[in-house]
Amino acid sequence: MVQFEPLDFGIFIAFILPGSVAVYGLRYVSPRISALWSMLESGQIIVGPLILLAVAALAAGLIVSALRVVVLEPIFCLTGVQEKELNYQKLANPDHLELFKEMIENVYRYAQFYGNMLLALLFCTFLRYLVGNASICQTTADKIVSLAIIGSLITLFVAGRKSLKDVYRHL
Secondary structure (H helix, E strand, O other), X not given: XXXXXXXXXXXXXXXXXXXXXXXXXXXXXXXXXXXXXXXXXXXXXXXHHHHHHXXXXXXXXXXXXXXXXXXXXXXXXXXXXXXXXXOHHHHHOHHHHHHHHHHHHHHHHHHHHXXXXXXXXXXXXXHHHHHOOOOOOXXXXXXXXXXXXXXXXXXXXXXXXXXXXXHHHHO
């Protein structure tokens, strides 16, 4: 019988949170998703829409993660992060395997979060400002939101690069 791992904090931050941001961005192009989010925002928490949004967030998070591996991690490597091959033979040793699992949960999940959230926030921002026609710098509040988004993107890029560098250093 197949056993599934429980949903833990690492998976939640690496996939579901960035996926939620990406799905939130889809509200600017999908009236159905916008209606689901509006129901949640108005306090009409209904199990059906909540489950749909949760499954969509997980799926979007996995897609964003695939983009991170294909697009963002090579950019990190171009900026000086030295990629290192994993020697799977070392994992035959139970001590190495346990250390590897700990490294995944305590270091790599955060690297995944930073990179995935960076891409999800870029996606959401693109949809909000270019498709949703939100104003960028017309009011003081718009300027503050724009600066917060830019600051978040820069922070996520730097943190993602550093975390991936730490992952490769510990392999």
